Every structure is written in C-alpha cells, then in structure tokens.
Amino acid sequence: MILALAGGVGGAKLASGLAALLPADELLVVVNTGDDFEHLGLRISPDLDTVMYWLAGRNDAERGWGLAGETWNFMDSLQTLGAPTWFRLGDRDLATHVERTRLLAAGEPLSAVTGYLCQRLGVTHRISPMTDGRVRTVIHTPDGQLEFQHYFVRLACRPPAIGIGFDGAAEAVPCPDFEAALSRPDLDAIVICPSNPILSIQPILELRGVRDRIRAHRAPVIAVSPIIAGHAVKGPAAKLLQELRHESSALEICRYYGDVVDGFVIDDSDRGLTDAIEACGARVCVAPILMKDSADRRRLAETVIGFAAATAASAGKR
Amino acid sequence: MILALAGGVGGAKLASGLAALLPADELLVVVNTGDDFEHLGLRISPDLDTVMYWLAGRNDAERGWGLAGETWNFMDSLQTLGAPTWFRLGDRDLATHVERTRLLAAGEPLSAVTGYLCQRLGVTHRISPMTDGRVRTVIHTPDGQLEFQHYFVRLACRPPAIGIGFDGAAEAVPCPDFEAALSRPDLDAIVICPSNPILSIQPILELRGVRDRIRAHRAPVIAVSPIIAGHAVKGPAAKLLQELRHESSALEICRYYGDVVDGFVIDDSDRGLTDAIEACGARVCVAPILMKDSADRRRLAETVIGFAAATAASAGKR
Numbered sequence: 039m040i041l042a043l044a045g046g047v048g049g050a051k052l053a054s055g056l057a058a059l060l061p062a063d064e065l066l067v068v069v070n071t072g073d074d075f076e077h078l079g080l081r082i083s084p085d086l087d088t089v090m091y092w093l094a095g096r097n098d099a100e101r102g103w104g105l106a107g108e109t110w111n112f113m114d115s116l117q118t119l120g121a122p123t124w125f126r127l128g129d130r131d132l133a134t135h136v137e138r139t140r141l142l143a144a145g146e147p148l149s150a151v152t153g154y155l156c157q158r159l160g161v162t163h164r165i166s167p168m169t170d171g172r173v174r175t176v177i178h179t180p181d182g183q184l185e186f187q188h189y190f191v192r193l194a195c196r197p198p199a200i201g202i203g204f205d206g207a208a209e210a211v212p213c214p215d216f217e218a219a220l221s222r223p224d225l226d227a228i229v230i231c232p233s234n235p236i237l238s239i240q241p242i243l244e245l246r247g248v249r250d251r252i253r254a255h256r257a258p259v260i261a262v263s264p265i266i267a268g269h270a271v272k273g274p275a276a277k278l279l280q281e282l283r284h285e286s287s288a289l290e291i292c293r294y295y296g297d298v299v300d301g302f303v304i305d306d307s308d309r310g311l312t313d314a315i316e317a318c319g320a321r322v323c324v325a326p327i328l329m330k331d332s333a334d335r336r337r338l339a340e341t342v343i344g345f346a347a348a349t350a351a352s353a354g355k356r
Numbered sequence: 357m358i359l360a361l362a363g364g365v366g367g368a369k370l371a372s373g374l375a376a377l378l379p380a381d382e383l384l385v386v387v388n389t390g391d392d393f394e395h396l397g398l399r400i401s402p403d404l405d406t407v408m409y410w411l412a413g414r415n416d417a418e419r420g421w422g423l424a425g426e427t428w429n430f431m432d433s434l435q436t437l438g439a440p441t442w443f444r445l446g447d448r449d450l451a452t453h454v455e456r457t458r459l460l461a462a463g464e465p466l467s468a469v470t471g472y473l474c475q476r477l478g479v480t481h482r483i484s485p486m487t488d489g490r491v492r493t494v495i496h497t498p499d500g501q502l503e504f505q506h507y508f509v510r511l512a513c514r515p516p517a518i519g520i521g522f523d524g525a526a527e528a529v530p531c532p533d534f535e536a537a538l539s540r541p542d543l544d545a546i547v548i549c550p551s552n553p554i555l556s557i558q559p560i561l562e563l564r565g566v567r568d569r570i571r572a573h574r575a576p577v578i579a580v581s582p583i584i585a586g587h588a589v590k591g592p593a594a595k596l597l598q599e600l601r602h603e604s605s606a607l608e609i610c611r612y613y614g615d616v617v618d619g620f621v622i623d624d625s626d627r628g629l630t631d632a633i634e635a636c637g638a639r640v641c642v643a644p645i646l647m648k649d650s651a652d653r654r655r656l657a658e659t660v661i662g663f664a665a666a667t668a669a670s671a672g673k674r
Contacts (some may be wrong), residue, residue, distance in 0.1 A: 080397075112430065115448040115450070121455045129447040132433075133434040135395050140439070270558055
C-alpha cells in the first residue's frame with residue numbers, strides 16, 4: 039500500500055496517476071487541511087476538494103480547481119447582494135460545501151464526511167484529511183497575520199511573507215486512516231506529491247508526531263519536486279520560498295524536506311542537480327515530471343512506484 | 357400610508373400592484389414568516405423572498421416563486437451527493453439564503469437583513485418580516501405534527517390536516533416598522549392581501565397584540581379574497597380550509613377574518629355572495645380580482661385603495 043501526502047493541483051494530479059495504477063485498497067491519499075476556512079457560513083476545504091474532484095474525474099482540467107461544467111450564477115447574485123465574492127464558489131461546487139457543513143454540524147468528523155462525499159462522487163480510492171482536528175495556516179506579513187485564503191486568494195499573495203504558522207498543528211493528531219497507515223509496517227512507500235512543500239506538505243508533517251513517524255518509518259519516503267528548472271509549476275511556491283529565504287530550486291526543496299525524504303524525483307531539466315541532492319543524502323530519480331495529461335500522470339506514478347521499490351531494495355533507507 | 361399584510365404569490369402580486377401606485381414611503385408590506393425554516397444550514401424565508409423578488413421585478417412570473425433566469429446546478433450536484441433535494445433552491449436564489457444566514461449569524465435582526473437585501477435588489481418600498489422573533493407554523497395531522505415546509509413542499513400537502521399551530525406567535529412582537537405602522541393613527545388602510553388566510557395571514561394576526569390592534573385601528577381594514585368561485589387561485593388554501601371544516605368560498609374567508617375586516621373585495625364571479633358577506637358586517641366591493649399581469653395588479657390595487665377610501669368615508673368603521 040502507498041500513502042501519498044498531497045495538497046492542491048500538483049498533488050491531485052499525481053494522486054490521480056497513482057489511483058489509475060493501484061487498486062482501491064492500495065492507496066491512501068492524505069490531504070492538507072491547513073488551507074481550510076470558514077466562509078459565508080460554509081466550511082471550505084480547498085485541497086480536499088481538488089483531490090476529490092480529480093480522483094472522481096470531475097475536475098475542471100483547465101482551471102485546475104473546481105468542477106468541470108461549472109456555472110457561476112450564485113456568485114453573480116452574491117455580488118448583487120454586496121456579499122464577499124473574492125473566493126469563487128461555483129454553483130455545482132457549492133453543493134459540496136453546503137453538504138460538508140451540514141454533516142460537520144451534525145457532528146460527523148471531517149474524515150467521515152470526506153469518505154461519504156467521495157463515495158457519492160464515485161471515488162473508490164481513499165482520500166483523508168490529514169486530521170479531524172483544526173489546523174489553520176497563517177501567513178505572517180509586516181502588517182500582521184493573515185488567514186491563508188485571505189493571503190492566497192483575496193490578496194493574491196501580494197503581501198510579502200516573513201513567516202508562516204500552522205495554528206493547532208502541534209495538538210492535532212492524524213485522522214484515523216492516516217494514523218492506521220503510519221502504523222502499518224508493510225507500507226510500500228510514502229509519497230510526497232509535487233505540492234507546495236511549505237503550504238501543503240509542511241502542515242501535514244507538523245501534526246503531532248507525524249514528522250518523526252515518517253522519518254522513522256521502514257517504507258521509503260519519495261518526494262516529487264514541485265519545482266522544475268527553478269519555477270513552480272503552479273501556485274505561489276517560488277515567490278514564497280524566496281521571501282522565506284529559500285532558493286526556488288529542486289535542490290532547495292530537497293534541503294527543505296531534509297532527512298524526512300529518502301528519494302527525490304526531479305525533472306530531466308534539473309539533471310544537473312543530481313550530485314548536490316545526493317550529497318544531501320537522498321537518492322535521485324531523473325524523469326519527465328511535468329503532468330500535462332493522464333498519460334503523464336500515470337507515467338510519473340509508475341516512475342515513483344518503481345523508484346520507491348528500488349530505494350527500498352537498496353542498502354537500506356539511510 | 358398603506359399597511360399591507362401578505363404571504364406568498366397572491367400577496368406579492370397585490371403588493372407589487374400597490375408599489376406601482378404608491379410612493380416608496382407610503383407603503384409598508386408586512387410578510388408572514390411562519391413558513392420560515394432552517395434547511396441545509398440556511399435560513400429560508402419563502403414568503404419574504406417571494407414578495408422581495410416581485411417588488412424587485414426579478415421574480416419568475418411563470419413559477420410564481422424564485423428568480424427569473426434561474427439555474428439548478430446546485431440542486432443537481434446536491435442530488436449527486438445524496439443530500440435532501442425536496443426543497444428546490446436555485447443557484448441565484450441561494451445567494452439570498454446564504455447572505456441572509458450570514459447576516460443573521462452576525463447578529464442582525466431579520467428586519468434589518470430584509471431591508472438590506474431589498475436595498476441591494478433595488479426595492480424602494482419597504483418590506484418587513486412580521487416579526488424579528490421566531491414563529492413557526494406547524495400542521496397537526498393524524499400522525500403527529502409536521503413543520504410547515506415538510507407538510508407543504510416535501511409531502512405536497514398530502515397528509516390530512518386536523519389542526520394548525522403558530523409556535524412562538526403569542527410571545528413574538530411585531531418588527532419595528534410593523535409596530536410603528538400599527539401605531540400611526542393616519543394610516544389610510546390596512547390591506548389584507550389575497551394570501552392564504554390560515555397559512556399566511558393568521559400567523560401575522562396571532563402575534564402578540566396584533567389582532568386586537570388591527571381590529572381597533574381607525575384605518576379601514578380591507579381584505580381581498582384569495583378564493584374565486586370556490587377555488588383557491590394558487591396553493592393549498594381550498595384543501596386546507598375544507599379539512600379544517602371551512603367551506604372553500606369567499607364568504608367563508610370573510611367569516612374567517614370576522615370582525616377584523618371592514619371591507620371585503622370579491623371577484624365578479626362571486627357577486628352572488630354580496631348579501632351574505634354584508635350580513636356578516638363587512639362592506640363588499642365586487643371587481644375582477646384575478647391578477648394575470650401587471651395591468652391587473654395595478655387595477656386591483658387601485659380598486660382596493662378606492663374601496664378603502666370609500667369605506668373610511670362611510671358612516672364609520674363599524
């Protein structure tokens with residue numbers, strides 16, 4: 039079984055590649071919920087929805103997030119009413135938020151709600167929020183703290199970031215499926231998807247005990263770089279890394295993950311970084327990692343699985 | 357100034373006729389909120405919305421309720437998710453419920469929220485909920501009590517009604533604008549719109565002190581019959597009247613309102629009931645009262661205003 043850690047679109051793409059290869063009971067995708075927030079009285083889980091919609095085959099491929107065939111009449115009317123419209127909620131997508139909010143209010147934990155929504159959307163592989171607890175990513179700026187979606191969407195990442203926090207992470211425990219997967223000695227791999235390492239993966243690693251348990255796990259931990267030739271494939275990774283005084287490079291991502299990662303998958307165009315990454319103590323796999331279509335996603339998933347097996351078979355994890 | 361009491365579509369139609377004739381500060385439409393309910397975590401006020409959409413000119417004329425140009429993708433997705441879909445919420449209409457719920461949760465009273473929504477929708481005349489308190493219409497059936505929308509929409513009025521209640525009405529007070537209007541000695545008329553007398557008007561009359569204050573008010577109280585030739589123009593009025601052992605007739609509506617009403621407007625086709633209604637102590641105005649278009653609505657409003665003036669000028673209210 040493979041445990042995949044994912045955030046937004048990059049993570050969703052690799053997760054859908056893994057899902058195309060693996061039987062339903064051999065994959066668990068654990069998703070960042072540090073980006074979750076309450077908006078218009080609704081509980082919004084952007085990363086969970088992105089992964090869920092991709093695995094359901096209902097995602098809007100062009101926009102990356104949200105549902106295919108979406109309409110925007112709710113937003114249009116919301117604007118007429120003078121309500122906040124900076125966070126775009128499609129008419130179809132809105133049903134997910136309303137139903138999630140309703141089930142949470144009825145006392146269901148987020149993991150159970152996610153399982154139920156997945157089942158209704160025809161997702162056969164398991165998707166879990168990283169925790170049923172409350173973790174909220176906050177961005178520190180010179181003008182004070184910003185809730186993540188206010189920084190990310192409302193202000194379009196314009197404020198300079200001088201720090202980042204994950205409120206509640208130290209007290210939050212992994213959700214039941216994540217906990218069970220971490221406890222399985224027979225995991226074939228822990229895959230860190232090509233998601234933003236700071237915004238999407240770090241919140242997961244910061245949960246109580248998680249970083250240490252992943253570091254100590256027998257399974258090889260394989261990360262796929264979200265940076266190709268110095269550029270983030272999507273999203274604010276590069277800007278944020280620079281502001282937080284990291285280089286925007288695959289090597290820097292490897293340094294960022296440190297000894298959590300056993301093997302690192304980088305793009306062909308970053309081949310020149312191989313020696314430097316190996317010097318950090320990680321094995322390197324060079325492959326085309328840009329996922330433009332389902333064939334790319336499946337091929338990268340195959341690469342990751344093969345690389346994990348090779349890493350496990352090598353002289354030992356580290 | 358005219359104070360109009362209204363419920364759903366029939367009330368909204370006459371209210372829009374009155375609004376077409378009267379300046380903004382010479383009309384207050386007070387709307388039943390006994391039909392309000394909480395659904396999918398949202399606060400829904402069906403009658404308020406119907407009146408608001410009609411006065412905004414945004415109503416769907418064919419369906420009667422909801423917004424013109426509505427789409428249903430939210431409902432479609434809700435069905436996929438297995439969530440309750442028996443109460444139809446259009447994509448555009450949903451913005452009203454989400455924003456109302458959000459403002460109520462922020463501590464605004466319903467009357468202020470309604471005023472704000474009206475302003476945003478371009479409604480210049482005042483529309484008020486009957487109360488900022490909580491009143492809930494319940495239908496008693498042989499199998500127990502039903503919340504109103506469950507009876508009305510989910511079960512399509514199929515269960516036989518053996519009684520009706522207005523939970524909270526005795527403790528609820530009129531909202532500020534309604535209170536102020538009731539206290540004005542210079543009201544030109546109190547108009548009971550052709551809404552369901554039991555479901556739409558009675559909840560208003562049941563509010564603490566309201567029936568007595570309307571009965572004692574100097575202004576003529578003019579009711580327009582919602583029954584034409586024995587049939588309800590729309591909705592379950594006739595069935596409910598019969599089950600609650602009232603005849604379905606304009607005369608019976610007049611008896612139902614009793615001494616609250618000074619003048620009664622009935623349809624040409626019910627001319628034969630004139631003597632019987634006058635025998636109950638009310639003046640009668642016979643006119644075409646079916647409102648098929650805006651000209652009908654305006655003409656009926658003119659009729660009502662003229663009849664109110666004639667009633668006021670006659671020997672005294674009663």
